[in-house]
Amino acid sequence: MAKGFYISKNMGLAGLLMGAVAVVIIIALAAVYDKEKTKNQNKPVDGVAMLTTASPTTSSTLSTPKDPWEHYRLPDSLSPVSYNITLWPRLVVNASTGLYIFTGQSAVVFQCKKDTDLIVIHCNKLNLTLLNGHHARLTGLDGATAPTVKTSWLQVKTEYLVIQLNGKLTAGKSYRLSTDFQGELADDLKGFYRSEYTEDGGKKVVATSQMQATFARKAFPCFDEPAMKAVFHITLIHQRGTVALSNGRDVETVNSTIDGTEVTMTRFEPTKRMSTYLLAFIVMGQKFTYTQFVFVDTNCLQVRIWARRKAIAEGHGNYALNVTGPMLNFFERYYNASYPLSKSDQIALPDFNAGAMENWGLITYRETALLYDPAISSVGNKERVLTVVAHELAHMWFGNLVTLRWWNDLWLNEGFASYVEYLGADYAEPTWNIKEQTILNDVHKVFAVDALASSHPLSRKEEEVNQPDEISEMFNTISYSKVLYVLEHLLQQGSLCSRTSPTFAFNNTVYSDLWDHLQKVILTTPGMSLPHTVHDIMNRWILQMGFPVVTIDTATGHITQKHFLLDPDSVVDRPSPYNYTWLVPIKWMKGGVEREQHWLLQETGISNARSEWVLANLNVSGYYRVNYDMDNWERLLNQLTTDHTVIPLINRAQIVDDAFNLARAKVINTTLALRTTRYLSQERDYIPWESALRNLNYYILMFDRGQAYGVLQGYLKMQITPLFEYFRTITVDWTRVPTGHNDQYNQINAISFACRMGVERCRVLTSDWFREWMLNPDHNPIHPNLKTTVYCNAIAAGGVAEWDFAWQMFKNATVATEAAKLRSSLACTKVPWLLNRYLDYSLDPAKIRKQDCTSTINYIAGNVVGMPLAWDFIRARWNYIYTEYGGGSFSFSNLINGVTRRFSTEFELKQLKQFKEDNARVGFGSGTLALEQAIERTTANIKWVAENQEPVMKWLANECT
Numbered sequence: 001m002a003k004g005f006y007i008s009k010n011m012g013l014a015g016l017l018m019g020a021v022a023v024v025i026i027i028a029l030a031a032v033y034d035k036e037k038t039k040n041q042n043k044p045v046d047g048v049a050m051l052t053t054a055s056p057t058t059s060s061t062l063s064t065p066k067d068p069w070e071h072y073r074l075p076d077s078l079s080p081v082s083y084n085i086t087l088w089p090r091l092v093v094n095a096s097t098g099l100y101i102f103t104g105q106s107a108v109v110f111q112c113k114k115d116t117d118l119i120v121i122h123c124n125k126l127n128l129t130l131l132n133g134h135h136a137r138l139t140g141l142d143g144a145t146a147p148t149v150k151t152s153w154l155q156v157k158t159e160y161l162v163i164q165l166n167g168k169l170t171a172g173k174s175y176r177l178s179t180d181f182q183g184e185l186a187d188d189l190k191g192f193y194r195s196e197y198t199e200d201g202g203k204k205v206v207a208t209s210q211m212q213a214t215f216a217r218k219a220f221p222c223f224d225e226p227a228m229k230a231v232f233h234i235t236l237i238h239q240r241g242t243v244a245l246s247n248g249r250d251v252e253t254v255n256s257t258i259d260g261t262e263v264t265m266t267r268f269e270p271t272k273r274m275s276t277y278l279l280a281f282i283v284m285g286q287k288f289t290y291t292q293f294v295f296v297d298t299n300c301l302q303v304r305i306w307a308r309r310k311a312i313a314e315g316h317g318n319y320a321l322n323v324t325g326p327m328l329n330f331f332e333r334y335y336n337a338s339y340p341l342s343k344s345d346q347i348a349l350p351d352f353n354a355g356a357m358e359n360w361g362l363i364t365y366r367e368t369a370l371l372y373d374p375a376i377s378s379v380g381n382k383e384r385v386l387t388v389v390a391h392e393l394a395h396m397w398f399g400n401l402v403t404l405r406w407w408n409d410l411w412l413n414e415g416f417a418s419y420v421e422y423l424g425a426d427y428a429e430p431t432w433n434i435k436e437q438t439i440l441n442d443v444h445k446v447f448a449v450d451a452l453a454s455s456h457p458l459s460r461k462e463e464e465v466n467q468p469d470e471i472s473e474m475f476n477t478i479s480y481s482k483v484l485y486v487l488e489h490l491l492q493q494g495s496l497c498s499r500t501s502p503t504f505a506f507n508n509t510v511y512s513d514l515w516d517h518l519q520k521v522i523l524t525t526p527g528m529s530l531p532h533t534v535h536d537i538m539n540r541w542i543l544q545m546g547f548p549v550v551t552i553d554t555a556t557g558h559i560t561q562k563h564f565l566l567d568p569d570s571v572v573d574r575p576s577p578y579n580y581t582w583l584v585p586i587k588w589m590k591g592g593v594e595r596e597q598h599w600l601l602q603e604t605g606i607s608n609a610r611s612e613w614v615l616a617n618l619n620v621s622g623y624y625r626v627n628y629d630m631d632n633w634e635r636l637l638n639q640l641t642t643d644h645t646v647i648p649l650i651n652r653a654q655i656v657d658d659a660f661n662l663a664r665a666k667v668i669n670t671t672l673a674l675r676t677t678r679y680l681s682q683e684r685d686y687i688p689w690e691s692a693l694r695n696l697n698y699y700i701l702m703f704d705r706g707q708a709y710g711v712l713q714g715y716l717k718m719q720i721t722p723l724f725e726y727f728r729t730i731t732v733d734w735t736r737v738p739t740g741h742n743d744q745y746n747q748i749n750a751i752s753f754a755c756r757m758g759v760e761r762c763r764v765l766t767s768d769w770f771r772e773w774m775l776n777p778d779h780n781p782i783h784p785n786l787k788t789t790v791y792c793n794a795i796a797a798g799g800v801a802e803w804d805f806a807w808q809m810f811k812n813a814t815v816a817t818e819a820a821k822l823r824s825s826l827a828c829t830k831v832p833w834l835l836n837r838y839l840d841y842s843l844d845p846a847k848i849r850k851q852d853c854t855s856t857i858n859y860i861a862g863n864v865v866g867m868p869l870a871w872d873f874i875r876a877r878w879n880y881i882y883t884e885y886g887g888g889s890f891s892f893s894n895l896i897n898g899v900t901r902r903f904s905t906e907f908e909l910k911q912l913k914q915f916k917e918d919n920a921r922v923g924f925g926s927g928t929l930a931l932e933q934a935i936e937r938t939t940a941n942i943k944w945v946a947e948n949q950e951p952v953m954k955w956l957a958n959e960c961t
């Protein structure tokens with residue numbers, strides 16, 4: 001799935017190198033995957049050994065092993081070969097049950113790997129029709145005789161259909177298991193589900209699917225683990241006049257009549273051998289349509305973009321279509337493998353939980369991640385389309401063709417796709433400097449989470465990730481971004497690309513095989529060397545959580561490292577095999593000149609001529625923070641104020657971010673961090689400003705309800721005003737938009753921060769713009785880039801009239817990105833009753849879509865007035881929210897994170913703990929970890945405010961005079 005990504009700047013070279021690594025990884029995983037099938041056969045059939053390691057003390061009945069169906073992992077006695085699946089979704093409600101349903105038949109041919117009298121197959125929330133008195137029918141193939149069924153039942157907790165046989169299945173023989181079933185086509189965004197939207201005043205229903213991670217079992221009985229690959233023969237039955245899509249091209253469409261109902265049956269070409277989590281089934285009315293073009297090169301690839309008819313008619317699919325072709329070509333060259341399928345469909349769904357899902361050949365998107373309207377969408381919207389499309393297309397090879405063996409290795413899958421996504425995006429839009437623009441977003445995000453004692457290593461043991469909730473917790477920021485740095489450590493080492501010859505042996509887990517191969521490449525490449533083995537370097541980064549702060553004493557030349565923890569008092573109770581030390585590559589410069597790279601722990605040598613500044617982690621190419629002796633800090637600060645352009649752009653952002661975080665961790669003084677913001681009155685670039693704003697945001701969050709806020713606002717107003725005026729000038733009094741991609745982002749920042757800090761000209765500007773629109777609703781004078789901030793500030797400065805107007809515009813909005821902007825801006829009002837009413841709306845699916853509920857509450861919580869209202873709201877309704885929105889939903893942990901962000905008092909901590917206790921029985925699902933993190937963060941905030949409020953106020957007061 002799609003999230004953010006990070007990429008380094010010296011990409012020209014590294015990009016080339018990555019090409020080689022891509023091929024290596026692909027080969028490595030492909031080989032490992034095939035190996036694993038054999039390896040699995042040696043495991044005990046019931047997987048007991050695995051589980052006892054995981055929880056040796058959970059029960060006193062250790063001597064009586066659990067039955068296979070009580071384990072969350074499938075036994076390894078059976079292996080699927082192919083499925084025949086026929087599904088018939090009904091897009092109208094069933095009059096007698098009041099439900100939307102689908103019916104289906106499925107037959108799976110599997111091979112028996114080990115004699116067994118037990119069939120365990122995933123099946124969740126399906127009503128199976130009894131066949132000869134049992135839940136399924138078993139047939140022997142190729143002369144094998146199938147034993148008769150003794151008994152069968154559904155094991156609800158572990159989501160299995162269990163069938164006990166009267167005799168044994170024989171190793172080496174194949175069998176077919178057939179089922180007939182009925183399921184609910186619910187609007188729960190999981191498995192085969194229904195998506196509803198309104199168009200032309202009427203309700204429209206689309207049947208669609210989301211299988212990752214564990215929901216294919218809700219569509220048909222299947223061996224629902226990523227390594228259980230098979231070929232799928234899919235037929236969809238649907239109402240005449242509707243269109244059906246699946247992973248492959250449709251090969252046959254026939255009209256027929258079933259039980260008196262006129263239907264069309266669409267049969268699809270058999271899929272490639274693939275994992276269940278990548279399947280997709282969609283049935284939609286004629287209201288949906290597509291734009292398409294067919295590549296005329298080698299394999300006549302069919303490329304189509306699907307969306308609501310109106311969106312396509314207005315050309316909103318064109319941008320995605322424009323970039324898909326070049327990117328597919330790029331990836332073919334990059335992976336050195338042609339696109340594996342005969343078609344590529346991408347569809348924008350009105351109701352979708354993740355940003356996008358890389359179903360093989362039929363990628364599903366939120367509308368905002370695929371559709372782009374030049375007249376209405378902002379530069380950020382466009383970039384989102386570009387990067388998400390690139391990410392999903394990258395998965396068509398990495399992830400889909402070559403697949404992780406189990407979810408514990410999700411980091412490899414997502415991290416790699418997130419890396420390659422950048423390359424594809426940069427190829428399609430070379431002038432955007434995406435690398436610069438996004439580098440800090442992801443680094444900083446990952447740093448923030450990974451600096452907590454409750455973080456976790458990138459790679460988890462397979463047996464630590466079993467249940468659906470644990471699997472969905474793997475989809476977090478650390479999985480997605482950390483690996484990029486880690487890989488880059490190796491890439492900087494030289495020309496990996498010159499050798500990719502694939503003569504290597506693989507064993508064990510995926511990543512260690514990869515290290516073996518990289519090691520061989522390095523050993524056999526002339527001129528390449530590393531001071532340590534690839535295993536030594538890489539395992540330290542992926543098997544232990546966190547990252548170091550590297551301290552350079554320029555007087556003595558000493559370099560040291562220490563595990564960086566944001567809360568200095570937190571206790572790490574997770575042992576590390578490496579004692580939390582890393583092999584750190586240190587790129588650095590002295591007096592503006594780049595010097596030779598060091599490997600920390602190997603040597604030290606950064607001595608100083610005392611007058612020149614030293615800067616380490618050049619362009620932030622390594623995953624660590626840097627601290628210096630005070631003299632060097634002074635020299636750096638001095639350089640920033642005299643001529644900041646001497647220091648590379650990315651490092652200006654790094655200095656600010658490192659300083660603020662080191663201060664939070666009490667490694668340096670808070671005032672030193674604040675001093676890195678002094679030069680900002682001269683800074684005109686986006687990246688450093690954005691870095692500063694994010695860090696200052698913490699100060700704003702901690703202080704905006706207290707007495708320090710006055711001076712803080714005063715200082716920041718002083719710093720932002722020159723930037724605001726700069727953009728006023730270069731846009732000729734706000735009549736144009738800057739040409740540079742990053743300048744466009746910076747203009748948005750300048751306006752939104754200036755307004756927030758109370759720059760009067762800014763308030764007038766935004767309120768006037770909005771009023772102009774209110775007077776003439778058909779003509780919106782606000783540039784798409786500026787809409788979010790102008791709406792928000794005008795609504796914040798206004799009252800019920802502004803709010804109701806925006807709500808009306810939200811309801812009328814036909815473009816998803818426009819609706820999203822209004823939806824976030826509606827949370828900006830300062831009027832409590834409007835905020836409370838909006839909270840109520842957020843749980844009413846007729847007003848706010850289910851997929852948008854948690855983010856809407858988060859927007860409200862982001863507002864200083866709305867925060868306590870939102871907290872009361874979710875506490876009062878936790879049970880309901882959890883039942884309706886919890887479970888496997890990915891945005892669930894965001895809700896807890898969002899609402900508790902400002903928490904910084906003992907009273908709030910008490911409330912948080914009470915909340916945890918009160919709802920222990922209800923549970924927190926995929927938000928469990930987030931809740932722990934919220935408690936930890938609140939504790940740290942309390943301490944921070946107690947220690948810093950005084951000195952910060954003093955420093956600020958001094959600056960303001």
Ligand SMILES: *[C@@H]1O[C@H](CO)[C@@H](O)[C@H](O)[C@H]1NC(C)=O
Nearest residue numbers: 082083084107108109176233
């Ligand atoms: C699927 O259907 C095809 C054609 O009807 C048949 O040849 C094949 O054996 C079936 N496979 C399974 C798994 O039932």
Ligand SMILES: *[C@@H]1O[C@H](CO)[C@@H](O)[C@H](O)[C@H]1NC(C)=O
Nearest residue numbers: 097099101127182183184185
């Ligand atoms: C499945 O069976 C249960 C129990 O009979 C029933 O309540 C439910 O509505 C059925 N679901 C569907 C989709 O038919």
Ligand SMILES: *[C@@H]1O[C@H](CO)[C@@H](O)[C@H](O)[C@H]1NC(C)=O
Nearest residue numbers: 240241253254255256263264
């Ligand atoms: C099936 O029926 C639909 C609507 O009645 C018609 O448009 C279509 O051409 C028919 N398709 C075939 C293959 O006969």
Ligand SMILES: *[C@@H]1O[C@H](CO)[C@@H](O)[C@H](O)[C@H]1NC(C)=O
Nearest residue numbers: 315317318319320322372374
């Ligand atoms: C798509 O490409 C065409 C042809 O190059 C161009 O005219 C059009 O403006 C592009 N559309 C978008 C939205 O970028």
Ligand SMILES: [Zn+2]
Nearest residue numbers: 001002414417
């Ligand atoms: Zn992904």
